[in-house]
Amino acid sequence: MSVVNITNVNKTYGKHLAVSNLSLEVPQGSLYGFIGPNGSGKTTTIRMILRIIHPDSGSIHVLGADSAAAANDQLGYLPEERGLYKKLTVRRMLLYYAALKGMSPAEASSEAKRWLTHFELTNWANKKIETLSKGMSQKVQFIASIIARPKLLILDEPFSGLDPVNTEAIRSTILKLREAGTTVIFSTHDMEVAEKMCDFVFMIYKGNKVLDGTLASVKSQYGADSIHLRWDGSSEQLHQIQGVQRVVDMGRYQELQVAGDPQEILRTLVSRGSVQHFEITQPSLHDIFIRIAGPEASMDAQSSKNQNAEFGAAS
Template sequence: MDVAVALNDIHKTFGTHRAVDGLSFEIPRGTVFGLLGRNGAGKSTTIRMIMDIIRPDSGSIEILGRPMDGSVKDRLGYMPEERGLYPKMKVLDMLEFFGSVKGLKPAEARRRAIPWLERLELDEWKDKKVEDLSKGMQQKAQFITTVLNQPEVLILDEPFSGMDPVNQELFRDLLLELNKAGTTLIFSTHVMESAERLCNQIALIDSGRTVLSGSLASIKKKFGSNTVQLEFDGDGDFLESVPGVEKIHRYERFVEINMAEGESPQRLLEAATGRLVVRRFEVMEPTLHNIFIDQVGPGSDGETDAKELAHA
């Protein structure tokens, strides 16, 4: 497997707070990788260590086959959760500046920026000051700064934070387009729906430790499902007494049945076909949200995030 990023036994503490505690996982090249966990799990601290903004206390990180250095950093794109634009600069001037930080000459940075400005409907604003842009426009400008150097690996920390639904959909499409062209995407999020729509590889972390990691398909297969949707003709009241049935949710056209852990849906199917005309019997694939809750619990969004401690 060709690896874009490899973390090996990473530890990081801030004072008495253990933000990352023995974190290890690999990110294959060409994948869309989600670093998942509730607020305070250690996601942002991990992203900052990958980017060499802060250093781990112990352990090793390799990016594109080597430790982080200037030549590697120029092959990366990074969009932090806290957006960092220059409000008094004109949009195109600012993009040229960010391009120069990544080693681009002004003319080349401008050449690359113009198509992105047109694509994101900012071309008429290129000579306006950043502070004149709406929040959504500034989010688009921030994204352009991240991709000007045509990164091999694009790293985004909570990229959908604060975005309206229209921009969320736009950015999902852009990210998938970049991935299709060969860019490895790495993003952190606590929003499981976003991860499920984008990712083919994930690592779920909690309290700075890896809970599970691997391909989304294999993880879903491993966890299976104890939920069945059943559409039928006839009187289904008896279903509540079928061994293994824990709860039934009734909808207009079907029922959703929760089976006890370890129970095979086969017994339910046999009972249903014996007394009903079964129109549909479907064992539901577990959602990433279901797996998240199963592994780390509902949690609390009120926890202190390690990224806040990283600024201390």
């Protein structure tokens, strides 16, 4: 059963096409990662799911409902740009947000207490938001998005700006909520997090859906054309090896996209230096992202456009 069902949705801002003919289904209980470069249409898609903005055409059904009031109380939302009432106390602010989701004061109070304890913020319950550290504020905002026990939780960049301890606290809570049956959509720029956590990945680029499916199915589209390498040579040397199409230097290792025989490449590498690690693998999500949205992809697209134009002119 789909919790979110988007069908042929279009959205423009003036002359700018933000989302083009988008269709997407988010299965119940899944953890769906939304990835894409800045300005690609992620936040617009999320806002349309939340009915904050409306599509120009197409339909969006959330939790089986097509009206805002019917589903909004069952949605939790953590916006990318956090905002809390600085002058309110933590507890009062959480109760207010819970009341907006239709929770009774008694229920809201009990949930607030539970989550403040979970995130070790009990001592801060009666302190004003403005006295909290950035990490604490982020956790309070996260609690505000889950306090009403949503069936669908939408998180826009939930880990941005968090230290590893707070990241882990929120990450484990998200996974527990998913285990308890909550469907989670989250957008992120951190491909490693998306790769580790998500059941499904959806990538939007320039308003168009370019990837959608389980992580395995997405990766299988690209085949095993990647090599993770650790050797004592330089990146420049790798570029000169026949069959190596692209090199991404990750610091302690390099990620190669290859077109030729990997065994031949290994032989060349061994002849030119000392190889500590050589692994033939599927491309990482990070690598796929770069292939789609990186500068080389843009240049490729531009050059193919130019070639087409030249061809058109010649013929």
